[in-house]
Amino acid sequence: MKKSKRFTSLSVISLEEGQQIGTVKGLIVDPASKKVAALIIEQKGWFKEQRFIPYHKVHSVGNDAITIEKNTCVEKAGNLSEIVKLLKDKIGVIGSKIVAENGTVLGYVDEFYVDLETGAITGLEFSGNLFNSVLKGHAFLDISHVRTLGKEVTIITDEGVDNIFKLEGGLQETVKNIRESTGQFWDTTVQKTKELSTSINKKVKKEKKTDPGPAAQTNDIHEDATGNNEAEQPDHKEVVQEENPVEIAVPASGDNNSGKDASPPA
Numbered sequence: 001m002k003k004s005k006r007f008t009s010l011s012v013i014s015l016e017e018g019q020q021i022g023t024v025k026g027l028i029v030d031p032a033s034k035k036v037a038a039l040i041i042e043q044k045g046w047f048k049e050q051r052f053i054p055y056h057k058v059h060s061v062g063n064d065a066i067t068i069e070k071n072t073c074v075e076k077a078g079n080l081s082e083i084v085k086l087l088k089d090k091i092g093v094i095g096s097k098i099v100a101e102n103g104t105v106l107g108y109v110d111e112f113y114v115d116l117e118t119g120a121i122t123g124l125e126f127s128g129n130l131f132n133s134v135l136k137g138h139a140f141l142d143i144s145h146v147r148t149l150g151k152e153v154t155i156i157t158d159e160g161v162d163n164i165f166k167l168e169g170g171l172q173e174t175v176k177n178i179r180e181s182t183g184q185f186w187d188t189t190v191q192k193t194k195e196l197s198t199s200i201n202k203k204v205k206k207e208k209k210t211d212p213g214p215a216a217q218t219n220d221i222h223e224d225a226t227g228n229n230e231a232e233q234p235d236h237k238e239v240v241q242e243e244n245p246v247e248i249a250v251p252a253s254g255d256n257n258s259g260k261d262a263s264p265p266a
Contacts, residue, residue: 001113001122002061004036004094012041015059020044024066027114028052028083029121030147031091038083039066041074051076052083055119088168089151096154098126100159100161101147109154110138124154125167176191 004027012021030037038052057073058066068074077084098106107128112121124146127138145160198218 002116003125004112007039007061007066007114010061011065012039012053012074013067013071014069014071019071021068021071021074025050028086029093029149030086031089034121034146034149036114036121036144037086038080040087043074046216049076052080053082054083058119061116088192091149091151093121093124093149093154096150096152098124098128098141098154100156100157101158104161106156106161106164107139121149131240138167140167152180170246 010024012024013019013236014021022041024039025042025165028038028040029034029035036055038054041051041053043049043051049257052076053066053068053074057068059069060067077087089195093112094109096109098109100106105128107126108123109126111125113123113125114120115122121143123142125140141156141164143162144155145157147157148155202248205207207229
């Protein structure tokens with residue numbers, strides 16, 4: 001599978017002659033079969049005549065070149081009346097508006113994908129109205145949900161709306177899943193909040209049963225204080241004596257003159 005824009009400028013090489021015939025200028029789409037009918041080839045030289053390669057004559061599509069069996073696989077417009085008619089219809093797919101059967105405008109086609117073996121269009125890549133308001137980035141829709149490839153409008157089925165994939169950062173999610181998850185978001189949030197609240201309430205009740213509370217803690221402190229009062233008192237006295245030592249000198253009786261000098265005998 002390859003994006004249509006990656007065909008542009010690829011070299012066209014003939015396997016039998018070993019020549020580079022030209023480069024791919026564009027693709028011609030058959031909207032009825034939803035396939036690439038032919039490649040528009042731009043040849044080398046001064047007289048560049050536009051020619052075509054019917055897709056069923058393509059041998060292989062690589063990353064750098066497209067191969068065909070021989071030069072005669074490249075044909076003039078005069079030999080391909082049906083392809084010329086498709087070219088004049090100018091149904092390029094890219095740029096067309098995407099509208100669902102119910103009248104909902106989803107956006108505009110930015111790209112389409114091609115099966116390399118058959119040339120069948122496998123899906124559309126688009127962006128626009130739906131993804132500016134609901135999502136970001138681009139979306140992909142399988143071709144099985146496309147009803148009509150028109151010149152200006154691409155019609156998709158109503159069922160196709162629910163099968164649109166968003167393409168961003170490798171993430172793929174259908175619009176249906178996004179709608180469902182968005183619609184259930186509030187209900188899920190409320191339910192989770194209720195569950196969290198119930199869990200917290202149960203935990204609080206359990207803690208109240210096991211916790212003795214401030215009053216019990218006060219009683220324990222009081223009991224410890226009264227029970228150890230006698231044992232703590234001596235320690236308290238010793239601490240007081242150590243912290244505030246007091247020395248008191250008491251004079252001996254009859255020794256009032258001890259502090260004076262004695263008089264010499266007469």
